[in-house]
Amino acid sequence: MATPTLDKAEKSGKGAPEPGFADSPYIKVTFRIRRFNPEVSEDAQWQDFELEIDPKERVLDALHKIKWDQDGTLTFRRSCAHGICGSDAMRINGKNRLACKTLIKDINPHKPITVEAIKGLTVLKDLIVDMDPFFQAYRDVMPFLITKGNEPTRERLQSAEDRERFDDTTKCILCAACTSSCPVFWNDGQYFGPAAIVNAHRFIFDSRDEGGEQRLEILNDKDGVWRCRTTFNCTDACPRGIEVTKAIQEVKRALITRRY
Amino acid sequence: MSAETSSAGVGPVEGVSLYDVDNPAPVIEPPRKRTSKTPRTTRTNFELYGWLFMRLSGIVLVVLVLGHLLIQLVLDGGVSKIGFAFVAGRWASPFWQAWDLIMLWLAMLHGANGLRTVINDYAEKPKTRFWLKNLLYTATVFTVLLGTLVIFTFDPNIR
Numbered sequence A: 001m002a003t004p005t006l007d008k009a010e011k012s013g014k015g016a017p018e019p020g021f022a023d024s025p026y027i028k029v030t031f032r033i034r035r036f037n038p039e040v041s042e043d044a045q046w047q048d049f050e051l052e053i054d055p056k057e058r059v060l061d062a063l064h065k066i067k068w069d070q071d072g073t074l075t076f077r078r079s080c081a082h083g084i085c086g087s088d089a090m091r092i093n094g095k096n097r098l099a100c101k102t103l104i105k106d107i108n109p110h111k112p113i114t115v116e117a118i119k120g121l122t123v124l125k126d127l128i129v130d131m132d133p134f135f136q137a138y139r140d141v142m143p144f145l146i147t148k149g150n151e152p153t154r155e156r157l158q159s160a161e162d163r164e165r166f167d168d169t170t171k172c173i174l175c176a177a178c179t180s181s182c183p184v185f186w187n188d189g190q191y192f193g194p195a196a197i198v199n200a201h202r203f204i205f206d207s208r209d210e211g212g213e214q215r216l217e218i219l220n221d222k223d224g225v226w227r228c229r230t231t232f233n234c235t236d237a238c239p240r241g242i243e244v245t246k247a248i249q250e251v252k253r254a255l256i257t258r259r260y
Numbered sequence B: 001m002s003a004e005t006s007s008a009g010v011g012p013v014e015g016v017s018l019y020d021v022d023n024p025a026p027v028i029e030p031p032r033k034r035t036s037k038t039p040r041t042t043r044t045n046f047e048l049y050g051w052l053f054m055r056l057s058g059i060v061l062v063v064l065v066l067g068h069l070l071i072q073l074v075l076d077g078g079v080s081k082i083g084f085a086f087v088a089g090r091w092a093s094p095f096w097q098a099w100d101l102i103m104l105w106l107a108m109l110h111g112a113n114g115l116r117t118v119i120n121d122y123a124e125k126p127k128t129r130f131w132l133k134n135l136l137y138t139a140t141v142f143t144v145l146l147g148t149l150v151i152f153t154f155d156p157n158i159r
Helices: A004-013 A059-070 A132-140 A162-166 A182-187 A194-204 A212-219 A233-237 A244-259 B002-010 B046-074 B084-091 B094-122 B126-153
Strands: A028-034 A045-052 A090-094 A093-097 A114-115 A124-126
Touching: A028 A059, A045 A059, A045 A114, A093 A233, A124 B094, A182 B094, A194 A212, A194 A244, A212 A244, A233 A244, A244 B046, B046 B094, B084 B094, B094 B126
Parallel strands: A028 A114
Antiparallel strands: A028 A045, A090 A093, A090 A114
8 A cells, every 4th residue: 555655754754863763663562471381390480571562562462472583482372363262361460351452552561561371270381271170160051052842943033132131241252361360269269250150141041041940050059159259350351341240140139039 | 429319309400400391390270170070069059048148137237236336335425334234224125135136146147157158268178178167167156155045044133
């Protein structure tokens, strides 16, 4: 395209003393990354990486730059890199976020930006954690359509209002940002965690589903919804903006109202 | 030679790691992690009732405790009026007996249930859990029974 070339020509034509630097969008950012490699040491340690980067880039781009240009041993998960697959949830400046949805300019690039693995799950290497307990809790709430009787010959229809009832919880991408921000989950991994409850909520309030009672029974257990302390960490952490704590409270209310 | 062997047994030699590809360091597992062997639902409503009890008793306790504090510490001369005679006078009335009895039971059960959830949250080992809860339940039962006994058997002519 011609326009950007023209822009550049105009800017450099102004005669800046240090062409390519003074009006460069690049700034120097320090990334403080918590490294752990069981093949080298049993201790995790913080390592600083300095790089020049456009603050309008994302943290994931910075991690890529570090991995590709500085240290190829840096290990992290990412698949789609556009906030849909939920692979790159990590703790950035002490808050659980998706690295691919966090712009560097939004998290104060003038101080070192800390990046570490999400909490409450076994760190396997650098930013990679063992997600098995998380997905086990997800499996345990039976996140699939349960129906009785014969299969219909056409699709199961639903009114717009009925669909709206659980719309918020359909947005979950299973990135574990909520569950790994939950203090109850940190201390006791037996708790189902917000993500599993959100995905149970998605089916409990689906008018087409008939397994709601079973799921409520599962979440009525001692490790179920009653362990939620409504600290709202999960709602703050959710990169999809799901009102997680509200969903958990709705499951609690459903448990009480369906019994009385 | 023998010195080298013993130092390797004690810890890492400076600059040399104990761990390599075939012998990785242990990772830190989360406490009580969920596996496919985690027990399934127990099918009781205990936690539901516990949760409801906390909400309902909390509401009642706000009235009872604030009223109690107001009467005991603020109104009518404040804390200086409290003595054996004051307590004896109050407990002559079944209303205040009932007030104190309900407050004792609700506050103790409310607090005990709260501490139970704290223990559930923070105790990692099953044995620690078991003993902490045992201690909690013993203390709760003792306090509730002792308090109830005092309220019902209080003798104003004890002197």
